[in-house]
């Protein structure tokens with residue numbers, strides 16, 4: 001996009017349509033460009049958009065951006081101009097938090113001995129997010145460390161039993 005947004009990153013608070021968006025030419029040094037913006041924007045929830053054409057999605061995006069950045073962007077592209085775009089549709093990309101779903105989230109220590117789970121969907125205090133994924137990994141590692149001696153002792157017993165059976 002020709003034109004430069006000074007906005008770095010937005011959480012879901014300014015727009016009912018765009019869940020998060022960032023100007024990658026500002027936030028990532030790999031995309032740094034003082035003259036152009038490379039925007040990454042996420043529609044969420046996207047149920048009503050997933051079947052729309054790319055051009056309908058781009059039109060809606062521009063209209064929304066024009067509301068958010070009226071000085072830089074106009075829906076008819078009379079201000080910033082789109083040079084290139086790519087629409088990616090990923091259905092079911094994050095789990096949907098609906099009433100009653102919390103008890104369905106599994107613990108990191110599974111009912112199967114020696115089998116552990118990590119991922120944003122597992123039980124931790126955040127929803128589907130990078131923070132949730134990291135925290136689940138920490139909780140998973142903690143559970144493994146806590147169980148290590150027990151598992152190691154079981155492993156030794158199994159090895160001894162295997163040796164005795166030979």
Ligand SMILES: Cc1cc2nc3c(=O)[nH]c(=O)nc-3n(C[C@H](O)[C@H](O)[C@H](O)COP(=O)(O)OP(=O)(O)OC[C@H]3O[C@@H](n4cnc5c(N)ncnc54)[C@H](O)[C@@H]3O)c2cc1C
Nearest residue numbers: 020042090093094118119120121127128129130131132133
């Ligand atoms: C478009 C989009 C925008 C987002 N924006 C944000 C944001 O701004 N901030 C934020 O905090 N979070 C955001 N999220 C959510 C965040 O990306 C996820 O919550 C996080 O990546 C989850 O991490 P994870 O490790 O649990 O799972 P994932 O990152 O999904 O990792 C799971 C991995 O397992 C692999 N896998 C799956 N099945 C198999 C299999 N059978 N065998 C081998 N490998 C397999 C997958 O390929 C994947 O690499 C966004 C998500 C999407 C989709």
